[in-house]
Amino acid sequence: MTGKLPGAWHLLPQLLLLRELDPAAVAGASWYAMCLDFVAAKLTGNCVTEPTTAAGSLLFDIARREWSAELLNHFDVPADKLPPVVPSGSVVGELSTDAAAATGLPAGVPVVLGGQDQKCAALGAGIRSGVATASLGTSTAVTVLADAPGFDAATKIPCFPFVLDRVWEWEAPLATTGGALRWLRDVLARDTDYAEMDRLAAESPPGANGVTFHPHLAGAASPHWQPERRARFTGLTLGTSTADVIRAVMEGVAYEIRLNVDALERLSGRLDKVQVFGGGARSRVWCELIAAVLDRPVQTVQRVETAALGAAMLAAVHGFGNDLAEAQAALLPPGETLAPSRADAAAYDALLLRYLAE
Template sequence: MPEALLLGIDLGAGSLKATAIDASGRVHATASAPVETLTPHPGFSEQAPEGWWHALVASVGALLREGVRPDSIAAISVTAGAHTHVLEDAEGRVLRPAIMWNDQRSGAQVAALREAAGPRILELSGNRVSATWTLPQLVWVRENEPALFARIRRIRPAKDWLRRRLDGSDATDLTDAWGLMLADAGSGGWSAELCALAGLDPAALPPIVASHTTTGRVTATAAAETGLAAGTPVVCGTSDTNAETFCGGMTRPGMGALKLATAATVSTLTAQPAFSEDVIHYPHLVPGHCYAILGTNSCASAHRWLRDSLFASLGFDGMDEAARGVPAGSDGLVFHPYLNGERSPYWDPDLRAAYVGLGFAHGPGHFVRALYEGVAYSLRDCLDVLEARGMGFATARLVGGGTRSLLWQQIIADVTGLVIELPRQADASFGAALLAGIGVGAFADTEAAAAVVSVEAIREPNRANRRGHEEGVAIYRAAKDALTPVNHRIVAATRGAT
């Protein structure tokens, strides 16, 4: 018999990745396929769910061609970004492209909800309403697409829609339920009051189960499309950041995690969440714990934008090499990564990106290093909020695709002052594979699964760069404040033109 493997599938903003591991945590194979994001209007961010399924079929097919045998897969689990949701009609047909977590169209709806029921939403959901969440996005759909809204009979978080294509199940986990901003954080069930704010019948929402619950088995139809073995157990899954922070080693209070992916986040584990206007909370895979998280909307997405716009001939490696010759502080060039508005600590969908301080002395490498530093400054903004709440930490695990740049790793350490530890494996597909193992008993519990996590490198802050970066943070914030009314004017003019 072939060695038993665990298959983790993660739907990211730009691609879907599949990873097969064994119970020791050794990776046997990985494969990925691109996913297209649609931006029909400024601030919009949407994806076609059927494209997710095509990417899953392509990724799984590539794994099987690499030698992973279908009958060797003991279990499968799926993760995806929180807040992204699929709307279905009574026949299960997708009604519209899925509105993404980084979509900023619902600013007016956020303002109205905050005015009418902001404190009550925070009390019930545990989080401040902003354009990231599904609740205001649903209000936008109700107000702008009323005929379509009237046909909604089911709402599924992205990973649950994908998993249903595998096993036919109807369920979600508590983390993604919170991500919809329609769940009662106190009771653990759906909130009729929050659903009423959206104009939604709670019956449109799936049952909530534990993330490690086996929800079903690969159907004959899914097996025929993917090449997987019919009957393979499928485990519910969770959000991508929940899986990443867990497999990165954030498994005890006082440990932090920094994520460099499409967005960038700062997280820490807490046994006693203190709900507030400025810190987001979700249930964590570690039983009895939540993770507190803050984030900036654009990280790897900003890096990719810069490559595609100015450095297509160099590629990421060439950009990194160009930035190595630039001193800390980028000779006064500052970058705001607000390409699609901003979350913490500003909660402003109408901020926009900018390079500030540009002069004749600046060359290509300055643009790259300033972008690295700008994202690091945005993470510092988030970290300062946690520290002000008594939730700071001295050591953090670094996860996400941005971790491939050694220079960016060091800049993150220098700007934050944190000791940065790099796990050997720390992407959401690996975390999903661990969750699959918990679900079918390959790991006795989350503690046993976490035991396979190891650190392969450490980045200590370079104190010589600290003073320059402190000044950089101050300039970054002052420029943001000065440019905010200009950004708002630009966005208003752009909206008026469309």
């Protein structure tokens, strides 16, 4: 029904804990709102939500796109304290006088409700059937579209409503990706900027001269679901160079993306390309490496703030009646497509087995 396993970051367990610790606060609340709902209320005076945000509550039926009466009854959550659900991209009111004074925008401007950040980012990055998106930021979400909701017990990859009507998505989270490279720079290469790290990584061959890095600095998320797992290097020798260590970190992240793309492909069908966005997409070396590990083209998205771009597309399409393809063509500049090196792709197929065995 909810499309995902429960986690402490969802609204329901937090609400249950708060009800235990401070029952008066919970009883006296006007709304049980999440961040997007709260911002909408502050801007317009209307507390409303949309499916991709509500789906993070563990109280939402992702198939019906409505609050689940069964779950509300089971957990004794009053339905009238949850915001009404409207489609993503709906105009939910006008900017109030108070909000106008606080923001410097004119009162009366239409306010369009966006969606949860990864869903808007996937839209802004150009997700479509047969094309996955991967955010290469501090963490990563690998996302594919789905024609119907579900929950796959084998992969446990969460399913959400998408920001478009009658479309859902599978979203595989990786805990530390760009964050692993930043950790390496901060701890072991403080005088090295990212451009220099790229140059060094390019000096090391596929396989990083035997060095392997498992990037679980905050536990192993999808497809392992082992929060107790920790990061580790293997294969270090007296001959290991800084270049090898940097490349090993990039490769470890790429292997984890590959494992999730393979899992998502079993759920959604063949994926012909992956659109990569976020700060890590600025690294041509890393994106070429990812293309080789995935053995499929990677297209980089030039705009870094793709979540804001996706929200703008939603506003154009649902708020003001524009065509989605036109909005994407106008707002999303074509990025560079990096084809995998055949030799490197073959090498990485074997190196992936080494990674899994360690």
